[in-house]
Amino acid sequence: MNTIGNELRLTVFGESHGPAVGCTIDGIPAGFCIDSDAVAFELSRRAPHSGVESTKRKEKDTFEIVSGVYNGVSTGAPLTAIFKNTDARSEDYSTPVLRPSHADLTAAVKYRGHNDPRGGGMFSGRLTLPLVFAGAVCKQLLSRRGIHIGSHVLQVGSIADAPFDPMMTVFPELDPFFPLVDPGVKSGIDALFADLRQSGNSVGGVVECAALGVPAGLGEPFFNGLESMIAHMLFSIPGVHGVDFGAGFDFPGMLGSEANDPILPDLSTSSNHSGGINGGISNGMPLIMRAAFRPVPSIALPQRSIDPSTRQPATLELRGRHDVCILPRGCAAIEAAAAIALCDALLSFEGKL
Numbered sequence: 001m002n003t004i005g006n007e008l009r010l011t012v013f014g015e016s017h018g019p020a021v022g023c024t025i026d027g028i029p030a031g032f033c034i035d036s037d038a039v040a041f042e043l044s045r046r047a048p049h050s051g052v053e054s055t056k057r058k059e060k061d062t063f064e065i066v067s068g069v070y071n072g073v074s075t076g077a078p079l080t081a082i083f084k085n086t087d088a089r090s091e092d093y094s095t096p097v098l099r100p101s102h103a104d105l106t107a108a109v110k111y112r113g114h115n116d117p118r119g120g121g122m123f124s125g126r127l128t129l130p131l132v133f134a135g136a137v138c139k140q141l142l143s144r145r146g147i148h149i150g151s152h153v154l155q156v157g158s159i160a161d162a163p164f165d166p167m168m169t170v171f172p173e174l175d176p177f178f179p180l181v182d183p184g185v186k187s188g189i190d191a192l193f194a195d196l197r198q199s200g201n202s203v204g205g206v207v208e209c210a211a212l213g214v215p216a217g218l219g220e221p222f223f224n225g226l227e228s229m230i231a232h233m234l235f236s237i238p239g240v241h242g243v244d245f246g247a248g249f250d251f252p253g254m255l256g257s258e259a260n261d262p263i264l265p266d267l268s269t270s271s272n273h274s275g276g277i278n279g280g281i282s283n284g285m286p287l288i289m290r291a292a293f294r295p296v297p298s299i300a301l302p303q304r305s306i307d308p309s310t311r312q313p314a315t316l317e318l319r320g321r322h323d324v325c326i327l328p329r330g331c332a333a334i335e336a337a338a339a340i341a342l343c344d345a346l347l348s349f350e351g352k353l
Contacts, residue, residue, distance in 0.1 A: 002122075004232065004233065004236070004340075005026075005027070005340070005344045006224070006344055006347075006348055007027050007344055007347035007348045008025065008026070008027040008028070008138070008340065008343050008344040008347050009025070009026040009027055010023060010024070010025055010026075010131075010134050010340055011023060011024045011026075012127055012130045012131060012134075013130075014082075014083075014085075014122070014126075014127065014130070015116045015118070015119075015121040015122050015124070015126075016085070016116075016118060016119030016120050016121060016122075016124030016126040016127075017085060017116070017118035017119045017121075018085060018116065018121075019084065019085060020082045020083055020084045020085060021082070021083050021085065021126055021127055021129055021130055022080065022081055022082035022083060022130050023080070023081055023130035023131070023133060023134050024067075024078050024079065024080045025068070025078065025079045025080075025134050025137065026078040026079075027344075027347060028068065028074045028076070028079050028137065028141070029074065029076065029141075030073075030074055030075055030076030031073060031074065031076075032073065032074040032140075032141065033072055033073050033074075034069060034072065034073075034074065034137060034140065035140055036072075038136060038139075038140060039063070039133060039136040039137065039140075040063075041136075041176075042132055042133075042135065042136035042139070042332055042335075042336070043061050043063070043129065043132055043133065043136070043332075044061075045132075045176055045177060045329070045331065045332040046061075046128060046129065046132045046329055046332040046333060047061055047329070048323075048329065049177060049329075060086060061083060061129060062083070062084075063081045063082070063083050063133055064081065064082050064083075064084075065079065065080070065081045066080050066081070066082060067079065067080040068080060079137070081130065081133050083129055083130065083133075085126070095316065096307055096308060096309060097305050097306070097307055097314045097315075097316045098305050098306060098308055098316075099297065099298065099303075099305070099316060099318065100297060100303050100304070100305055100316070101294075101297035102120060102123070102297050102298070103120060103121075103123035104117055104120075105308075107121065107122075107123060108308065120238075123238060124238065125238045125239065125326065127238070128237060128238070128332075128333040128336075131236075131237070131333060131336050131337065131340075132332050132333055132336045133336075134336065134340055135332075135333075135335060135336020135337065135338075135339040135340050136336065136339075138336075138339040138340050138342070138343035139335070139336075139339045141343055142339060142342060142343055142346070145213070145215075145346065146213040147211060147212070147213040147214055147342065147346075148171070148211070148212050148213055149209065149210070149211045149212075149335045149338055149339050149342070150171045150174065150179070150209070150210055150212075150335065151179060151207050151208060151209040151210070151331045151334050151335050152164070152174055152179040152180055152181055152207070152208055152331065153178065153179060153180055153189075153205060153206075153207060153327045153328050153331065154205075154206040154207060154208040154290060155205050155206040156189045156192065156193075156203060156204075156205040156325060156327055157192055157203045157204070157205070159185055159188050159189050159192060160185070161180050161181050161182050161185050162181040162182040163181070163208060164181065164208055164210050164286075164288060166246070166271075166272040166273075166275070166285075166286060166288050167271070167272055167285075167286065168210070168212070168286060169212065169286075170212070171210070171212065177328065178328045179328065179331055193324050193325060196324045196325075197324050199301075200299055200300030200301045201295075201299055201300075201301060201324075202295040202296040202297075202298070202299050202322075202323070202324050202325060203295050203324065203325050204239075204292065204293050204294045204295040204296075204325070205292075205293050205325055205326070205327040205330075206290055206291065206292050206293070207290065207291050207293070207327065207330055207331050207334045208288070208289070208290045209288075209289050209290070209291070209331075209334045209335060209338050210286055210287060210288050210289075211276075211286070211287040211338060211342060212286050212287075214276060214282050214284070214286075214287050214342065215282065215284060216267070216281070216282055216283050216284035217281060217282060217349055218281065218282040218342070218345040218346060218348075218349050219277065219280045219281045219282055219345055220280060220281070220348075221279060221280050221281070222280065224280070224348075225277070225279070225280020225281070226277050226280055226281060226282055226287075226341075226342075226345055227245050227277055227280060228280065229341040229344065229345055230243075230245075230287075230289060230337070230338055230341040230342070231243045232341070233337035233338070233340055233341045234289070234291045234334065234337050234338070236337065237291070237330070237333050237334070237337060239293045239294050239296070239326050239330070240291050240292065240293055241292055241293070241294045242290075242291065242292030243289065243290065243291050243292070244289070244290050245274075245275035245276075245277060245287075245288065245289045245290075246272065246273050246274045246275025246276070246277070246288055247259065247273040247274075247275070248275070248290060251273075254273075258273075259273050260273070261273055261274050261285075267284065268284060268285060269283070269285055272285045272286060272288065275287060275288040275289060276288060282345075287338075287342075289338065291330075291334050293325075293326050293327065293330055295325075296322060296323050296324065296325065296326055298318055298322035298323075299318065299322070300317075300318060300322075302315050302316070302317050303315070303316045303317075303318075304316075
C-alpha cells in the first residue's frame with residue numbers, strides 16, 4: 001500500500017516517467033497557513049544540483065496544491081499536491097534486460113509484468129519529491145511546537161564527518177545543500193565523487209538526523225513505538241537499507257553500566273545513548289537517528305543479468321542520468337520522513353497541534 005499513518009495519513013502516487021507524481025495528506029489541522037516558500041526551499045534541497053555526484057535530470061519540481069487549501073490556509077480537507085514530470089527520457093529504459101539490485105525483477109513478479117519499468121516506475125527515487133513536500137508541511141507544523149529537525153552527511157564511503165553531539169540543544173551551523181559538521185571533509189568527498197563518475201561506479205553513505213524540542217511522551221509501546229514509526233518511514237525511502245537510534249549498533253560493544261543514561265532530578269538524563277527514546281516513547285532528550293543508503297544501483301559499468309523474455313544471461317550497459325551517490329540529496333528525504341512520523345505521533349499524543 002502507498003498509504004501510511006494514524007492521525008496523519010500520507011498517500012504518495014505516480015511514477016517516475018508518468019505524467020506526474022504527488023501526495024495526499026489527510027489530518028492536517030484546519031486554519032494552518034502554509035509557507036509555500038519554505039516548502040519550495042525544502043524541495044530545492046532534494047533536487048539535483050551541479051555537483052558531479054548528482055543526476056543530470058532537471059525537473060522544475062514546482063507543485064500545484066489541488067485540494068485542502070483555500071486562500072493559503074488549510075481547510076481540514078485532505079491536502080493534495082501534484083508535480084508534473086517534464087524531463088523524463090524513457091528511451092534510456094528501452095532495454096528488456098533487468099537492472100541488478102533494482103525493483104525491476106520483484107515488481108515484474110508481483111504485478112505480473114504490468115508494472116511501469118521506466119526509471120523504476122513507482123519504485124523510483126522520484127517519489128521522494130512528494131515525500132519531501134509532505135515533510136516540509138509537517139516541519140512547519142512541528143516548528144509551531146518548538147520541534148526542529150536537521151541532518152548532515154555522516155559518512156560517504158570510508159570518509160566520515162564528525163557526529164552530532166547527542167546532548168546538543170541547538171543545531172550547529174550547516175550548509176543546507178551539503179550539510180557537514182566538519183566542512184573540512186568535503187574536499188575528500190568531492191574527489192571521491194569525481195573518481196566514481198569517471199569510472200562509472202557509485203557509493204553509499206549515512207545520514208545522521210536529529211530532532212530537538214521533542215516533548216516526552218510521544219509514541220506507543222510495541223508496534224507504534226516512536227522508533228517503529230520513524231523507522232517505517234525511513235525504510236520507505238528508496239536506497240535506505242539500515243536504520244539505528246542513539247548508540248545503535250555500538251550497543252553490542254558496551255556494558256550496561258556504559259550504555260545506561262543516568263536520570264537527573266529535572267527528569268533529563270546526563271547522557272543520551274538511547275537517542276531520546278525509551279520503551280518506544282520519547283523521553284524529552286534529543287532524538288538521534290541514522291539511515292544508511294546503499295550505493296546507487298544504476299552504474300555505467302557492464303553488469304551481469306538476464307533477458308526476462310528468454311531467461312538467458314545478458315550483459316547490461318546502462319544509459320541514462322544517474323547519481324553517483326544519493327547524498328547529500330538524501331538528507332532532505334530523511335528529515336521529511338522523520339517529520340511526518342513525529343507529526344503523526346504528536347497528533348496522536350495531543351489530539352491537535
